[in-house]
Structures are given as C-alpha cells and as structure tokens.
Amino acid sequence: MTTTCSRRYIGLQLYKYASCRFKATMAAILTPECETEHVKSFEDIPGPPSPPFLGALVNHFPFGAFHGKTPPQIYEMCRQKYGDIYKERIFHFSFVHLFDPDDFETVFRADGKYPIREAFMTLTHYNKKYNGNVQGIITSQNETWQKLRSTFQQKMLRPKAVAAYFDEQSKVADELVEKISRTKCINGIIEDLRSDLTKFATEGIGLVCFNKRFDLLLSKEENAEARQFLYSVRVIMETTHNEFRRLPFYKLFETSSYKEFVKAKIFVKEMANKYSKQALKEMEERSKDGTEVDGENGDLIPYLMSKSSLTEEEVFKVISEFILVGVDTTSHHIAYMLYLLGTHPEVQEKLYEEMSRHIDNTLSIDNLQQMTYLKAVDKEVHRMLPVAGGTIRRLTQDINLRGYHIPAGTTIAVHWEQSMLDEVNFKDALSFKPERWLRENADRKEIHPFAAIPFGVGQRSCIGRRFAEQETFLAVVKILQSYEIEYVGEELKLDYGVNVAPATKMRFQFTPRNPKD
Template identity: 30%
Template sequence: MALRKLLGELRDTRSLLISSSGRRHHTTSLQPAAADGLDADIEGSREVKPYSAVPGPRELPLIGNAWRFLPYIGHFSIERLDTAMWSLYNDYGKVVKVGGLIGHPDLVFVFDGDYIEHVFRREEVQPHRPSMPSLRYYKQHLRKDFFRDTPGLIGIHGPQWDEFRSKVQQVLLHPGAARNYVDPLNEVASDFMTRIDMLRDDKQELPEHFLSEIYKWALESIGRVALDSRLGCLGNDIASDSETHRIIKSIHTFFENVAEVELRTPFWRVWSTPTWKKYIAALDAFRELCMKQIAEAMDRSIPEESERSEDDMSIVQKIIRKTSNPKMAAVLALDLLLVGVDTTSVSVSSCLYQLARNPEKQEKLYRELERVLPTPAAPVDVKCLDKLTYLKACIKETLRMYPVIIGNGRSLQSDTVIGDYRIPKGTHVIFPHLVVSNIEENFPSPDKFLPERWLKSDQCPLTAGKKIHPFVSLPFGYGRRTCIGRRFAEAELNILLAKIFRKYRAEYHYDDFRYKICPTYIPENPLKFRLIERQKQ
C-alpha cells in the first residue's frame, strides 16, 4: 500500500520547487473568481477551447508523461528544468500541458505575461501553490512539538499561513521597512569588504569558494536585522566547530539535499533514505543552533524594550511587541535565516558576473557611485540608496536574465480560462519566469545585459517606446505570496554592490557562467573574480 501511494504521488514532487518562493515587488491586487468558477467576460468574448485541446507532450498509455521525469530514460532532467521549460515553450507555445503524471494534478506551463497577470489578478485571499511537502512534513509532523500551530511561511499554505502572514507583513513589507536597518547593514558590508581585501591572492583574484564567503555576509546581515546580533561570521578565525560555522554548514546541507528530496521519487515517504536523514539532520541542527541565538536575542531585548523606540528594534523585537507572541517571532526569524542566505548570495554572484563581463556598464555604474559616494570608505546611507538608480537597474536586469527562482506557480482553486483554453480547478499552473523574462517578444535582445531597459526609454534606444509588461519579470513573486523579506534583500544587495564597485574594478577571465538548479538557480563556476582597486590603477 505504501509503495502504491508513493507511485501515485510521483508527480507531486516534480513542480514543487519551481513554485517554492513566489516573490515580487507589486502591491496586492485581489479579485474574486467568477461565481461559476469561470471568467464569464473572457468566455463570452471568444471561443474557448476544451482542456483536452491544450498542446503538450504526448501521453503514453498507462504511464502518461511520468516517464519523462525519470532518470536515464526521461528527457526532462530534474537538474536542468530550465532546459525542459525552454523545450516546452519552443515546441508547444504559450500554454502547455504536461499531463498523465500518475495520480497527481496536471501541470500547465504559462509563457505569456497577459495570461500570468490574469491568473494572479483573480487569485483568492489565500493563494494556494504546491508547497514543499518535505518541509511541511517536518514542521507539521516530525517537529510538531516545536512548531505546533505556528509553522511559519515557508512550505505552508491555507489558514495557518494566512494568519501568520497577516500578523508579520506589516512589519516586513511596508515601504520603509528596511530603511531603519540601512546603517547596521552598511556596518556588516564594511566588515565584509575588509574580508574581501584579505581574500584576494597575489593576482588580485578571489578564491574559488567565494560563494561560501558571500553566504557568511548574507547570514551576518540577516542576523543583524532580525536579531540585532552579530553572529561573528566574518572573522578570520572561525573554528570549524563554532556555532556560526555549523549554522552555515546546515544551510548548505539543506540546500544540497532539498532538490533530491523534493524533485526525485519521494522514497522518504516510505523509509528514511540516506538523503532524507541528512536533510532532517540539517534542519534540526539549523533550528537548534538558530533558536539559541534567537533566545539570547530575546533575553537581551527584555530589559531594553520599554526604553527603545520601534525604529531601533530588531524584527524579532517588533514582532513580539506587535503580537505578544515570542514563538511567532522565533519561527519568522528561522524562516528568514533559512531562505534569505542562499537567494541573496546567488544574486550578488550573478550581479558581479554580469558587470565584470560588461565593462562599459560597470564604468557607467562607477560614475554614478563616484557621484554619490565621495570616497570608497563612505557609508551607504538612506540618502545614497535613493540616488543609486543605475545600480538598481543593474540588479533588476541581472535578475531578469538569471532569476534566483526560475519560476513559481499556483494550484487553481476554481476553473478559469487561460489563453483560449478552459483550465479546470486543481490544475497546477506554473509560471516559468526564467523563460518568460528571456523571450525576444518581451525583452528585445534578451541575451544582452542592458540595465537601461529599466530606466527612462530615451536611455535605451533598443527598447524606446516599448513598455515592460509588469508580469514578465517577477524575481520577488506577486501578491500575498510576494517574498516577505524582499525589502531587506534589496537593501543588502544595493549596499554591498555599491561598496564593491565603488572600490574595485571587477574582471572575470574564465568560462561563461553555467547554472544549475539546487534548488535555486545557482552558478556552477568558481567565483574567481579579479578585483582591482580603483586608486591603484
């Protein structure tokens, strides 16, 4: 029976990480679905084709399309879902069905900005997306004694997610949420700049493992913002058995194994596989180590709370003051620490690469930074951030070309019409943002790094007179499931990159970046950037 259930759920793990981190900077715009579950205005204005007419790869008798995701015989590689998405778009068009996946809802891939907008605009107050079943199982079953009725945001949906989100989003998502933390983040970034200078070799190159160093900066930044604590990640003599090193290692282990657990056949539902054991051990170690840091931060804040203004408080302190619920504050901090390190770090590495490979754009950025920051050591404060328009455009363009999360999705809670097709309730609709944001129709010359696309049209003749569709590049998701830490991630990226490119000229003299899904869209290449100090040229 267990094996039959496992086989019946085979497809459940194929699309989950595509939709595990919906993020975007738009404000929420919610519209209720039509009463009969269909879009009456659309259906009345044109002929709507039946669901069976949606194009897609042919299903074989009995096994449908499930075989395409299997090792060796399948051609939809889990590690190369980006390639699979491009293949579906090139072969079948803007709406593609991958059905017959053995006992699990079909996948419908949507490659059109208008169609994506339509689905997002009509979603319910509690948007439902295929979440990470392994993390949900960890929170709601294996460690239910800890999480109880407060499982957090990651891997959760429904009423529990809605209640949690409603109570924390005012602290994290209002427009000025990150502005009070700019000075502390500048302090962390300055310490990391000192470490960067130390890490360069006699060729002025960074080491192959520089991505792991960026992880340390990201973890230190989140710790400072969420806990009002310095975790000590940027020191020169971090012992391999230190708590900070173990936190970083547990995050690495989690991300190294989550793709295996989520995207391959979920044997962990039947027995504890070696991968599952490493995955759970990493989550346990991460939770225990972080909870120690969180508890210490809470203990420190108790005598200070009545004397401090809210502007000076950490996120944990603000949540406690707002909700009087220490567990909610602790679980939120865990979620921020778990998912905020990998995503921000990968974004930094991709931005470094794009600017290193496009020296004329880097020089344009340097001229902006030179105007805003009088010296390389000048602090990046709120006033500076407001003036860094070209830097923000560089980040947007990088995330268009290489979004950290290559797609997200929704599980339809009512029938709807997408394109010319009637799509039934329960279908998993996937938005492959990596493909959509690199289509010529949406971005002329999509393979070119053109930050000017995001500025006034007269700065980019290639795109003059052409507005960017608001739903074809969604690096932070959209609506109520937009990335909860988006404003802090943007502040971290802007501050660190401003400091790096104000002080150094970056070069990269190795093979073009290759990316893999692990589960974020992460570069496989060593990050041996050459950083040359501007004053010493």
C-alpha cells in the same frame, strides 16, 4: 499648468490601460456562459506523455526525453513542441506550464484572498511530523498563512523597518570589502568568491532575525556552529529539490536522505530558537531602559515574539524559514551582479560615475535611493540571471487560459525565466542593457508589467525583498568604491536546484581604485 495637464493625461491613459487590462483579465477568469462552448477542455491541453501513476516523471528516466537536461532546456523543448501552454501530470498532480506574461497576469489576478503555493513539500511534512504541524509563511496556506504573513509584512516591507538595519548591514559590507582585500592574491585575484558571499548573506540574515553578528567574514577562529549551519542549509535545500521529482517514500518511512534532512532541520531550528531567545532577552533589557520596542528599530523578531498575537513556535518557524530562503537567494544574486558588471566594464564604469556623483564621504540610504542606474543594473541582473526561475500557484478558482478551461485545484508553473529572455518581451533580450529600465527610456513603457517579476507578484510575493535589495546595493556599491572588478573565471554554468546557483567558481580580479589599497 501644461505639466499638470500632461500629468493628468498620462494618468488618464494609465487608468484606461489598467482598466482595459483588468476587464480583459476578468474576462479570462470568468467566461460568460454563452462563450463557454468555444472554450476547449482541460484534457485538450497538449503536453508530454504522462502514463498512468508516474506520469511525466518517466520522461526523466534514462532514455526518457528529458533525461540529463536542465529545467530551462526541458521547458524550452516543450514550449517549442506544444506552444506557450502545456500540461503534464506527475503522480496525481497536474501541472500547467506558462511562458507568456499575459497568462501570468491572469493567474496572479485570480490569486484570491489566500494565494496557494505548495512548494517545499519535505519541509511541510517535517513540520507535520516533528513540529506539531506548526507551519511557517512558506509552507502554510489559507488563514494560517494570512495570519503569519500580515503580521510579518506590517514590519518587513515598511521602508523604516528596513532602514533600521542600514548601518549594521553597511558595516557587514565594509567587512566583505576588507575580506576581499585580505584574501586576494598579489595579482588581485580571488579564486572563488561564493563562500564569502554566502557568509555575507548569512550575516545579513543574522541581523534581520536576531540582531546578531556571527563574525564569519573576518574572524580568524573557525566557527564550528556557523560551519554546521551552512552545511545544514545546503542539505535542506538539496533534499527539498531532489525529493520533488521522486516518489515521496519519505512519507512512508525515513529514507537516508530524509534522515539527513531531519538532522539538518533540527540543527537550524535549535539555532534559530537559541538566538531568538537571546534577542528577546536583550529586548527586555532595552525595555527596562525605557527604549521603545516597535519592530522598526532593528528589533523586529523580539517585537513579534512579545507584542504580536503569534506564538513563540510560530515566530521561530518563520525565522528558520528566513534563514533557509534568505541566504542563498541574496548571495547568488550578488554573485550574478558582480559577474555581469565584471564582464561589462562599460556598465561598471557608468555605475561608478553615478556613485561618484551621489556619494560624498559616507554612503547613506538617501544616496542609494537616488541612484537610478544602480536600480536599473539590479533589475537587469534579475532579468538575465534570476535566482528563482518562476513560481507556482494552485488555482483557487476556474480560469480560462489561451482558450482552455483550467479547473480550480490545478497547479500552474509560471516560468518568468523564459519570459525575461524572450525577444518578444525584451528588445535585444540576450544583451545586458540596464538602460532599458531607466524611466527616460521610451522603450521602458513597452515592457509588460508581468514580463520580469523576479520576486513574484501580489500577496504571496517575496517578503524579504527590501532587505535583499538593501544588502545587495550595499555590497556592490562598497566593492566598486574600492575596486574595479573583472570576472576572470570560466564560462558561467548554472545549477538548477531550489534556487539557480552559480555552478562555476566565481573567479574575480580586483584592481584597487586607490593604488595604496
């Protein structure tokens, strides 16, 4: 009885909290007319000099204030100077930069029916020019985006659909462990784990997209297609990043870097098409045996190609996007998790103890679900070393932020990388403390729900999240089952491209838990 009452009480408090927040947010979105006179204009928002035409881009030129600085250094510099909101103009686009979780909440709640995120401009342009303007989930907007998103989401975010890949992903994780045991030198050291983690994540995407293995981890034969594929992904990501802060000459004529991009894109597209068709053929075989194809038995893509209202071109497009955004994100995140575990032996030991308590012989989905410390470690890794430092939204309606009027059409940059390391939001923010995420920790309630959102929020948040989590958990748990790990490389440096990548070699020492290994 007491428990029921206290649950009701907590429920009521949560409801009050949520409705208060909602009212406050709505007030920020829709300011009554009588209050608008106190609202400052968009022009009043402070920010770095943005001279005509090039705008704030000039700050990145040699002798400019931002030259040679990393994006987080630039954001921090501007934040110190202008506060928790500042604006800059690049060409004719205005960007408003935000750092406070309350403001993130206002922006995401104003997302509307079709949240707009205009990133990957080179890809959008490529699709217009070379792909009959068929865009994927990442590059499309409005109704087109909604149609793609809702069709894929129905299957990709369902636990059952993700669980269907567990056994195969588990085998890939075993191969990663085997690869580590074959590669490590006599003293257990692997000089750089990054390429094996990329191969591991590529296998993961191969499974999700085509139910196919590329055999990249253990095969002794050189796989030329895979090599070309990995190279192409790199070219696409690098060009996408580099072109973002350049004049978009590629729209007028094909610059040499854009030509490379197109070549790489065509390669990925052809590969995606080839394997999608193979997967479809296999599905047809399975259907003949009477096996049901429902998109939840590891047959997601063939299902979408044959049973959804999407065209083959649309499905292929989305698949090639998954390949682009699903490999580096997951592999970098696993690298960061191993890095933080490898530099915090006490956390590693606590995680290993939890694993020993939950896993008997073979690792199952239920085991993973029960491991609360593993999930806390994962969250804390995302907080300290996020693969994506933030996201952007183009406002679909006017809002007020921090007393300023922000008109619809403005692009907002939400910098959660800064909010996640801010002492205001997290006690002892620069320390790796997974315990802060445990339910029994009273401080957890103090964490603002929008302060750490590494997969984004709302309808436009990451659609591959569950796959990425399952893959990460499998890799880390299986490695720790066999080895105690220590990071023995140089101080970690980061490379800020489309994703935040480890720029230093990921050098680890693997000490077998069982001395015979």
